[in-house]
Structures are given as C-alpha cells and as structure tokens.
Amino acid sequence: MGAITIEKADRLYWLGRYSERVYTTLKLYCDGYDSMIDVSEDFYVRICDMLEIPNIYASKGDFISRYGYDRSDPNSIISNLLRGYDNAIVLRDEIGTETLGYIQMALYSVESAAVSDAPVLHLQKAVDNLLAFWGCVDDQIDHFAIRGVMKFGKRVERLDLYLRFRQSPHELRRAYNRMLPRSRESRLPVNWAAMDELKELLQGEEIDYARALACLGRILDV
Amino acid sequence: MNDICKATGAINEQLARYGVKFGIYKNGLFNEQLFPFDAIPRVISAEEFSKLERGLQQRVTALNCFLADIYADGKIVRDGVIPPEFVFSSSGYLAQCAGVKPPRGIASHISGIDLVQAKDGSWYILEDNLRVPSGASYPLIARQLCRRASPETFRETHIADNRDYASLLKRTMDYVNTGGANVILTPGRYNAAYFEHSYLAEQTGSALVTGSDLFVEGDALFYQGMDGTKQRVGAVYRRISDEYLDPMSFLPESVIGVPHLYEVYKKGNVAIINAPGNGVADDKGIYYFVPKMVRYYLGEDCITHNAPTYLPYYEQDMKYTMDNFDRIVIKDVAEAGGYGVVFGDKLTRQQKEDLMALIRREPRRFIAQDVIDFIDIDIMEGDARVPRKADLRAFVLTGEDVTVWKSGLTRFSRNPDSFIVNSSQGGGFKDTWVLSR
Structure with a gap:
C-alpha cells in the first residue's frame, strides 16, 4: 500500500466523523425515547436545540419516526449513516471488506429497526455493529495513517457533539485529551494554533461552548 | 453439497454484509442491487476443463496476435482474411492506437470469454470480451463463503481452489508494470461493477483511484498522497472505457479520465490493462472471424467453436x-x-x-x-430445484504465460422463459467448480 490520496484521506476523516455521529446520536435517541415515555414529552425539542437542527417534527411520535429513519430528513440518523456508508463504500481497498461489512450491517440494522415493532431493541444491533466496526479498524487495518485519520475524525466529532450537549468540563477535557494524540497520528494538516486555543478554552469550570465549537471548526488547515 | 444448498440464504446474507452488489440505472435513477447467488454450482470435470483451457488459451493468443497486427501492419486485412470494413468501421477501432505497441506487446491481459454448453455437451463461444470484462470477483468471494458453509464438501470433493484469482491478476499486472505502483482506475461508485473494482483493489493490494487522483508530470504518471508525496504508477488496470481514458486523446468532454495518460502510455512509461483499442477485437462482427484468425496467426485448427x-x-x-x-x-x-x-x-x-x-x-x-438450445442448470427456488438457462464467463489472464482461471462466473436467468442471463436483466450467479481430478 502506497501513499493515501487526498481524496481518500478526506473520506477516511468523514467516515470517522459520521460513524461517531451516528453512534453518539443513537445513544441520545434511545435515551430520549425512554424519557419521552413518561418523563419529558418534549425531550425531542431539546435534542433539536442541542444539535442545532431545525425542529421540523410535529410531535414526539413524528420525531421518533423521522429523526430515526427518514432518508429525506438530512439530519436523521439514517441520513448520517448513509453518509458514513457513502464514504466507506469507496474505501474498501483501504479499510478492507471485513471492516466495511460492519457499516453495511449497521445500515441494515437501522433499516430493520424502522419497520420493527420494537425499534429501540433493534437499534442495539446498530450500536453493536458500530462498536465492532471500530474494533475491526484496530484489528484489521495495519496502515498507521489510515487508522489515525479515521480516529481523528471520530474524536473531533465526539468533542463537537459533547460541546453541543453541554457536557461537563471534565468530560470535554477528557474528549480533547483523547483527540490530541490522534491529531498527530493522522498526519493531516492540523491547525495547531486552534488546537492550543481550544485547550485553553476547555480549562476551568466555565466553558464558552460557542467559542469552543467555533475553534473546533478551525481545527484543520484546509 | 446439500449443506451448501441449505445455506443459500445464509450465504446471500453474508454477501449482502460484504456489499456484493451491482449498480443499475433505471428511469434515470441509480440503484444498488444485491446479485442473487445460487449455491448449486456449475461443475466442470478436469478432462472437460483441460480441453476448454487449451481452446481458450489458443483463442486469446490469436486475439492478441490480431490486436498487435491490426494496429501495426494489418497483414490479416491485406491478405484478405478479414474485410477492411469489419476492422476500420468498428466502433472499437481507435485510429489513435495505430503504431502503438503496449508494454511487453500484450493488449488483452484479462479476457472474459462467454460460453454456453449445448445439450450434446459441446461448448460454444458466444462473445469475446477484451475491454473491461467484469465478474471474477463474484465467484471469488462466494467460494470463500461456500467453504465456510460446508467444509465437508470441499474436503471430500476435489475442487480446484479458485481463490488464486487475485494473485494471478497481480502477477499479470506486475509483468507489464513499467516501474511503480499498480492502481485500479474506477469511474467511481456509481459504476455497475464498483464492488468488483474495490474488491479486486483490496485483494491485489492495488490502490483504487479515480481519474482525479492521477496526474501526469513529465513523461510519467503519478498519484499524490495527502502529505504531498508523489507515487509513480507503473500499471493502470482501468475499469473505464477507452473513450473516457484521456480527454486529450479521446473524448474531450470526459471528466473521469486522466489528461495526457495516453501520451505516457505511448512512450511505454505505463501499462494500461487492457490496452486501449481492444474493442475492435471483441466486436460481434469480428467474432465471426476468430477461427480464421487462429488459422492465420497460429497455423492451427480452432479448438473452440463459435455459435453458428x-x-x-x-x-x-x-x-x-x-x-x-x-x-x-x-x-x-x-x-x-x-x-x-x-x-x-x-x-x-x-x-x-x-x-x-x-x-x-x-x-x-x-x-x-x-439459437443454441443450451443446457439448463438447476437453481434453488424456495425449497425446490428448478432448471434455468445459464452461461459461463471464463477468465483468461495473459502475462508471462496465458492462464485460464480454474473457475469462472456462471450467470443464470431467473425467468424460466428467458435465455438472457445478464445481471442487468435480473439474472443471478453461481460458483463454477473445476474438478481437480
């Protein structure tokens, strides 16, 4: 295997980001599903606010259906998974058929959940497949930079989501510290000044979430 | 064998898991479809395959001689064996290829020859595919799954292992490589055979690239890594049509090709697999003349039979x-x-x-x-075995030697009244077992 092309590096990065986005929002969706049973009927409004996506949903039932499985909703879980799949499918030669298979399986799991009587139970399979996907990345991909780029994407996405979810400073610093070594391993053109600024912003107990998010958005020199 | 048939559903699930699909455009929309696999194999005895092998080697050798001749002196035309109208008016004939000799003189490195078996057991060639024949990846991945489904079958039956296709392909690419990496050039994921492009890249350790990944600098072809490193390319297994390969030499509006690639090729600095211009030899009109080519170039009787x-x-x-x-x-x-x-x-x-x-x-x-009333092969439909028409695409790889892959893609029609087996028309596929003794 020779050098990774710029196009492939971009796709690896976004595969990492979308698979993490699906994984974390799936967990949020399942928590929200539970909460909306008898605790907070409008929990979905908070989810939309946190993710900064338009609340186009008429009710909690509409949210459960469309945010989970509607391909025409660009913010739905399945739309994000399809974007991950679109990146994965052109990376077979880099990540391998076995690894790619778990993204395919996650997609099948979400599709079968959509028509299931107990969708959240079926979604567990999607979570399992995404975890297996990352296990397979570690187990099957020898190329250091390929793993590095994907994991950097994953860690950037997690920090992005944690900032949106207003996670605690401790959790944010933890997410940042897990992202930092991946930024070096990826060999991508990282904006080190933005990395340093972000580190500063995550110190202390009062976090400026909006500024930190903006800073994270400048993390790559592209 | 029964174990494999019972596992048909499970094998198809695994094929779905691994994204074994083909793309199809219908009403302007792209859809990915699973390629249905039927676990009852086509079985070819060692003796029968040996005869087919000799015939296919001979045929592809003659076709390569034809391609070398037609873009050089055109002796076969001058000697009146093939009328010039059939060569120079063929849409596959490329005037730009005249006088160009491919690396090591090989034009058709991967040939897909379509055959059917008549009810009397004789084999007939239906088509020679010398441009970008696809299909080897399907029996290749299916065999792996069948072995998992029924190890006993493969322990007890002496079936030639077909999992060497990737190494045969790599050997072929390496043989003509002019120095540098092997790459597989794909038009992209919306191509019907994209699964195959990506799978063969993975299996041969080649880089899967699109036209935008490659560039010409000086007299050589490169692709650029994300950190700015340039990697020289020595062989391009292209899975795009001739006319789209290079907008500077062929269709100017092509956006999936590589500008100036053909200039590098003409200078002998990169191999293109298969060579541009091969379409003239797999023209359905030229097919008629293949037995004459065998006699003309090799001085032998043609072993394979054309359909009348x-x-x-x-x-x-x-x-x-x-x-x-x-x-x-x-x-x-x-x-x-x-x-x-x-x-x-x-x-x-x-x-x-x-x-x-x-x-x-x-x-x-x-x-x-x-119309050849070719034999039916059973497929599983639910729990029942039903007969369906099936053909065979044999793969012949030409590098240092001419090798017929001991397997092939058997395609079948799912429609009981149809002879058309193409995947684009709803057909499925089977593994092809060549017995080793």
Missing part, C-alpha cells in the same frame, strides 16, 4: 438471415449487456418487417446466430 453465425454483410448470409428469421437471434454489434439481442420469433409482424428493413440498410451493424 451469419453476417448479413455477405449476400449468402443475408439470404439465410431473411429466410430463417423466426429461428435465429439477431444481435446489434454496438450493444452489450444483453441489450440489442432480439429473437426473431418473439417479434410482431410489424417489428419483424422493420428489423429486416434495418438489417438490409445497415448489414454491418448486425449478426445473426442460430
């Missing part, structure tokens, strides 16, 4: 075509993938008259063939 074929271009064959219209199949030489194939007896009176008139106006555009 008539060229309306010749007066006698035109008469036969018109007199026997209800018993023949008409093929438009410009079409592929099962399109442009018309059975005379399936047409209405008006359609028949229109087609006959068209053939009279454009005789070079069509060939006529007697």
